[in-house]
Amino acid sequence: MSHGKLRKEKNCLNCGQLVEERFCSHCGQENSEPRQPFYFLFTHFFEDFTHYDGQFWKTLRYLLFSPGKLTNEYLAGRRQQYVVPVKLYIFISFIVFFVPTLLPETHSDADSVKVSANGVKTMEGDSLPTLLEINSHKVYSKESYDSMANTSGKFIYKLARPVVHKYYDLRNRGDDVHEIGEKFTESFVHILPKALFVYLPLFAFLLWLFHNKKEWWFFDHGIFTLHFFSFLLLFIFLMRLLAYVADWIDASVVSSIVNLFLFVSSFYTIFYFFKAHRRVYQVRKSVTLLKGIVLFAINLFLLTFLLIVLLFFNFLTLH
Ligand SMILES: [Zn+2]
Known part of the structure; x- marks a missing residue:
């Protein structure tokens, strides 16, 4: 996964089995040095999205321009080359909620x-001037709205009551x-x-x-x-x-x-x-x-x- 330095020892630090090559064939952990340069703490997070020959960009390209393709690939069992669905959704949500808060004011x-x-x-x-015109009724305040709603007895007026009240609260402020x-x-x-x-x-x-x-x-x-x-x-x-x-x-x-x-x-x-x-x-x-x-x-x-x-x-x- 990461491109950290490999250990000389051949025992897996996670499960103790013998590791022949880069990854443990028993548990899948990479046999790399347990301590990495400090910046690895941060690059680790984004690494998953950028390694595997642009796995991330390929996923995004299909997601945007080939409707249904990722789903078909996943259901057919071809999964390794793409970001898995839940991870993709969480990552995109993170970007959608977080990035706008960083943008300076226009x-x-x-x-x-x-x-x-x-x-x-x-x-x-x-x-x-806080006049609202509702179906040609003139409404000046919470109280006049309430009396209008009571005389007409229509359900929709009752439903809209909290909104109108809020409107007057904001206006009065x-x-x-x-x-x-x-x-x-x-x-x-x-x-x-x-x-x-x-x-x-x-x-x-x-x-x-x-x-x-x-x-x-x-x-x-x-x-x-x-x-x-x-x-x-x-x-x-x-x-x-x-x-x-x-x-x-x-x-x-x-x-x-x-x-x-x-x-x-x-x-x-x-x-x-x-x-x-x-x-x-x-x-x-x-x-x-x-x-x-x-x-x-x-x-x-x-x-x-x-x-x-x-x-x-x-x-x-x-x-
Ligand atoms: Zn192992």
């Missing part, structure tokens, strides 16, 4: 902070509408990877429901799901990175080209699902396609529902 972020700082300042003295909107959008970006994580087992379960239970084990669906979700996470991450770079360049031509590209490429995730699904679960073309469409529709519905629920609770905890 122009537009800095601008918005300035704007909202001014906004708060000018609004401090004035009375706040001095946040302007623009600022609330921005915080909300930002929270959406953070929620998406979490929602995917929560949704993972449900996605595998639906695959299991729709495919032959004798031919396909839950394990197989797990591999398909891990690969597809790794792709989604990585794709979302790359798109965010692109948007970030465009933001940073801060030229309107660049940002409109990038926005167009982002819009078009979001269809790639849909194409990817169908392609991967067909490649892995190929029975008859029409049957596989039909199953794919039904699965896609159900997943889209459930995932949207999950996102709405998460956003609902996320809005209530905005600060």
Whole structure:
């Protein structure tokens, strides 16, 4: 695994067996010196992803551009040349959650902070215009919303009550509408990877429901799901990175080209699902396609529902 210096002694330090070559044939441990230069502590972590003739890059290339291929390779037993699914998913999650926290602020972020700082300042003295228009009802405060909701008796008003209350809490504190909107959008970006994580087992379960239970084990669906979700996470991450770079360049031509590209490429995730699904679960073309469409529709519905629920609770905890 590592390229550490080999020991002269031929006894395995892990299990005591005789080691003929580099690796112990009994337990697989490399017969290298137990102490390595200090930097090995850090390179060890990334080594797994970079050795084996670019195992990592090959995995990433297939993951992004060959839908279903990694799953097929894994299920066919060709595993050594690729990063294993769980490790891949964990590594990509790590990058997706960690890297954005390292990026410095872009122009537009800095601008918005300035704007909202001014906004708060000018609004401090004035009375706040906090009008909401809901179905032509004019709502000025928590209390007027409650009385409106009570008179109409509609369930949807009861459901939206905590959100409206939160809105007035934020407004009364001095946040302007623009600022609330921005915080909300930002929270959406953070929620998406979490929602995917929560949704993972449900996605595998639906695959299991729709495919032959004798031919396909839950394990197989797990591999398909891990690969597809790794792709989604990585794709979302790359798109965010692109948007970030465009933001940073801060030229309107660049940002409109990038926005167009982002819009078009979001269809790639849909194409990817169908392609991967067909490649892995190929029975008859029409049957596989039909199953794919039904699965896609159900997943889209459930995932949207999950996102709405998460956003609902996320809005209530905005600060
Ligand atoms: Zn051994």
